Amino acid sequence: MRIYSLFIALIMLSSGVLYAQTSGTITGTVKDAKTGEPLIGATIILEGTNLGAATNVEGRYTINNIPTKTYNVKASFVGFITETKFNVVVRSAGNIELNFELKENVSELDEVTVTPNPFEKLETTPLSIQNLSQEEIAAYPGGNNDIAKVVQSLPGVSGSVGGFRNDVIIRGGAPNENVYFLDGVPIPNINHFSTQGSAGGPVGLLNVSFFEGVTLTASSFGAEYDNVLSGILQFNQRNGNPREFTGNLRISSSEAALTAEGPLFKGDQDIANTTFIASVRRSYLQLLFDVIGLPFLPDYWDFQYKLNHQVNRDNTIYLTGVGAIDDLAINDLEDFDPEQEAIQNQIPVIRQNSNTAGIGWKRQFSDNSGFMETVLSNNTLGNRFYRYDDNVNETGLYLKNESRETETQLRYRVTKFLGNWTASGGFLLINSDYSNNTEDLVNNRQFETDLNFFRYGLHGQVSSNMLNNRVKFSLGLRADGNTFTDTGNELYRTLSPRASVSYTFSENRDWTVNASVGRYYKILPYTTLGFQGNDGSFANKSADYIQSDHAVLGLEYLINQSSRISLEGFFKKYDDYPTSTTDSVSLANKGGGFEVFGSEPVISEGKGRTYGVELLFQQKFTGNFYAVTAFTFYKSEFTNLLGNDYDPAVWDNGVLISLLGGYKFGNNWEVSGRYRFLGKASYAPVDQQATLDNYPAVIKDFNELGTVRLDPFSQLDVRIDKKWSFQKLSLDLFVEIQNVLASANPSEPRYGLDRNEQGEVIMPRQLIRVDTSSEGAVLPSIGIVLNF
Structure with missing residues (x-):
């Protein structure tokens, strides 16, 4: 400070x-x-x-x-x-x-x-x-x-x-x-x-x-x-500045980032055909957390870049990528606190690196009858994930996941304009490579996976408008397959039709009704496909693609040239959702914690449904003011392994409210605020006996999912911005106050071993609830952006 x-x-x-x-x-x-x-x-x-x-x-x-x-x-x-x-x-x-x-x-x-x-x-x-x-x-x-x-x-x-x-x-x-x-x-x-x-x-x-x-x-x-x-x-990236070298330095309460951009090979031209933009960011959260005395230290770097070259009027080539290096270490606390001690015991040690790079070619047909896009890309995630009895000294390993997943993808799409009609089609080819070395003492699992297979897909779409542009509609179809799962090459299983229509029925075109239906498929994650039983066989090779059918109906009223109000109703129905045979719960209810998601035996027999309505008012910046107000009322439910009864999902908040607005004063001052409200979320309580037997591993009782819920969540954030302009640089300064109302953040009960004041475990071991704080904290922060 x-x-x-x-x-x-x-x-x-x-x-x-x-x-x-x-x-x-x-x-x-x-x-x-x-x-x-x-x-x-x-x-x-x-x-x-x-x-x-x-x-x-x-x-x-x-x-x-x-x-x-x-x-x-x-x-x-x-x-x-x-x-x-x-x-x-x-x-x-x-x-x-x-x-x-x-x-x-x-x-x-x-x-x-x-x-x-x-x-x-x-x-x-x-x-x-x-x-x-x-x-x-x-x-x-x-x-x-x-x-x-x-x-x-x-x-x-x-x-x-x-x-x-x-x-x-x-x-x-x-x-x-x-x-x-x-x-x-x-x-x-x-x-x-x-x-x-x-x-x-x-x-x-x-x-x-x-x-x-x-x-x-x-x-x-x-x-x-x-x-x-x-x-x-x-994420639609812009190209670098084609005229001159520029950039910005951003410093906030948790990180610092430097971005640079400009022309390459410009010569005597006013506008370069080749541009670049690149950035690097460094966290110092680990330093702040160490000073505050938190039990974990997140340390990360990331980088991003884009190189764009305009070959001629009709052809553009670009190279883009993003990557990160992450290290979540454990902090050896000096003072004993029961809740912080439990977090220190239970949080995993994570070392990750990720990288995505792609090269794309966009070609506009010289007669303006259409265009084609070709993208060749590669993404890699390396994940070293460990859980220890003693996280500080990294001894007593009881869970190890050392894995690497890589995809090399080729995507091609061609689009043709035929009067009022637009037709497009293309294909996808992916080489998937996944390796994993897992030791799981809690569930008595140990395996090494080296999996390589191909995924592929075909797609086509036509769209048009009629009745003086009042009616717009589209029809699409795709199919996906793979060379690994038992039925992966049976493309009829993944035929995915979809259709949408939009009708503007008022004379001045301010009222529009929209509707869409579609079927969509998703292959299981590599962590699930690559899971092996102790006999060395791929336990989930017979799993199906997840199927989801969507139906949406909406009404929009355009109030003026900068604001609208809309109402949408939606229904999503899931079939063949993977269900864990270990926990008897749908995988739809997992993936929201620090774990390796889906690395377990499953069967593709789960069902699910989400449905609700959304009300939106949005005003673009007009008269120094902008606002977004959104209300959502919905249900999210999935079946478990024990039957076809639908239970509330862990994502089932019931009510979502978001209010966002800002006002710009003179002399480049701005005040903005955001309020969010989430209804009571369902969660699976801790199985206390199983957790005591396996501590520090925490075991959830998914049979009780839906019987308990968190308190509602609400938070108000306020931000003040001020901008200065100088001869060759500009400066943006902002002050944020998160959780202005000091609302308590609802959280699941946390349990740890009963210890004395010195932090020593009391024998015989007992599991006790250790979360004691019920008050919310106001979090002020400051940030600076220097543009040059």
């Missing part, structure tokens, strides 16, 4: 010494969203000002001498629908390119005033889709630039309650039911210290400085996406 105070003092002093710069520049491109063709002479205007520009023969524009504050920027072109970028912050340095992709206006209405819809909708995904801009992510209160936390403000999305976790739970589905794409490159993990076999973890590893925006799809998935049951998060 002394360092922060000194830094702030220097900033305040320097603001009177450095030459203040009160203007900035924005640049970018305007293109046809369908063909990628540059639009020459398109007009770009900053709303509420006389500032603007027109695009040149390359579709590029530049607007200079812009006063440094926040704007809505509008791009228009004859015959195309006007698009507005909201909440665009102009600084003296560090402004990213602002690019527009305009859609052709096929409407023949001349006398009726039509309100342009600023909320993205596709024929393939007309509903259950949300978008966040880079500025919305960066300024999110309580988000700490972590995209997994930020998306929890959207309807139907929640996170784990009562733990040091960062899971993304969409409409009651498990965290491993989501997929993630970085510019078309699949990434299996978006968190540090991720749960292998799932995707959750405590801290996000993606740098938001890279993003033009993020798109969340909660249903109505396009046929090109495989292995998804609940949600798709697409």
Whole structure:
């Protein structure tokens, strides 16, 4: 805190010494969203000002001498629908390119005033889709630039309650039911210290400085996406600055990150054909946790990069990647505390490394009749996971999982435009390699796995519009197979039809009804497929793909050019869900803790269902104010091994409420806040006798799942931002106060061995409840972003 105070003092002093710069520049491109063709002479205007520009023969524009504050920027072109970028912050340095992709206006209405819809909708995904801009992510209160936390403000999305976790739970589905794409490159993990076999973890590893925006799809998935049951998060990365070298340094309460970008091989050109953007981030949580006296020390690095080369007008090649190095060590506490001692005993020792790299080729057909995309990628996760009787000295090993999973993927998709019709198709080929060395003394298991097999898929989709663009619809089909499971090559088992329709029924097009149905499949995680019995056989080779059928119906009302209200009802039905023969519980109820998810024998006989309604009000930045209000009421239920009765899932909160809003004052001050409420979550209580017999291993009694629930969760976070602009740099300073109301964080009861005041175990051993704190903590923090 002394360092922060000194830094702030220097900033305040320097603001009177450095030459203040009160203007900035924005640049970018305007293109046809369908063909990628540059639009020459398109007009770009900053709303509420006389500032603007027109695009040149390359579709590029530049607007200079812009006063440094926040704007809505509008791009228009004859015959195309006007698009507005909201909440665009102009600084003296560090402004990213602002690019527009305009859609052709096929409407023949001349006398009726039509309100342009600023909320993205596709024929393939007309509903259950949300978008966040880079500025919305960066300024999110309580988000700490972590995209997994930020998306929890959207309807139907929640996170784990009562733990040091960062899971993304969409409409009651498990965290491993989501997929993630970085510019078309699949990434299996978006968190540090991720749960292998799932995707959750405590801290996000993606740098938001890279993003033009993020798109969340909660249903109505396009046929090109495989292995998804609940949600798709697409991270759309921007290219590096093609004109000059720029970057930023971000320092927060838990980490420091450096990002650099610029042109390569520019020569005498004003705009380079080759650009780069790269970042590296370092945690110092381990230092803070050591000073505070917490029993574990999370230490991590991560990096991210993108290299983009414009070969010619029709061809672009890019290289992108992200990786992380994680080490969760145990802290030897000086003072005895029963709860901290129990955490120290029970938390695993984790050493992880992950890496994803992909190269993509985008080719626009020269006659503008379509395009093709080819992506070759590789992702690797190395996980060393240990549990000891003595974690501090790492002695008494009773669980070891040393594993490595690697995927090499080839994805191809071609899209053709045929009048009002769009048709696309493609294929997927994956080589999967998984090795594992496991010793599990609690469950008497020991095996070594070396598994290599292929996965593949085919997909096709057609979409169109009719009745003067009032009706939009899409039909899709895909099938997936693999060379490992017993029925993996029987593609008829995974035929996945899907259909969506959107009808705008009001004259000025402010009312729209949307609907979609679809069937989706997911192969089991490698931890489950690669599990072996003590006889050396693959115990789950006969497992089926998980099947999920979705039906969604929604109504949207566009209030004006910047706000909307929508209501959606959804129903998801699961079949062939894997159920543990060890714990007699659906795997849908696992994966939310620090464990190796799914490494156990299962049978594909489970069922499940989630259903509910979502109400959303959203206002883009208008009149210095923006807001997102989301209410979700739902049920999430799955069967266990003992019968076909549905029990509440661990993700069944019943009620989700998210309120997000912000106001921008003069002189670049901003105040924002977020409130979240989650209803009572179900959990499996601890089997105290089994835990005492196997301590420090904690054994859950899944037969009692649904009989007990946590208290409701609620939290209010507030953030204050201030921005300064100088001659060659700009500075963003923010102060966050998380949990302003000091609400208690609900958590499951924690048990440990009965000990005396010196921390010595009292004999005979007894298991006692050790969680004593019921008060919430207010967590203030500060962050600095220096743009240069």
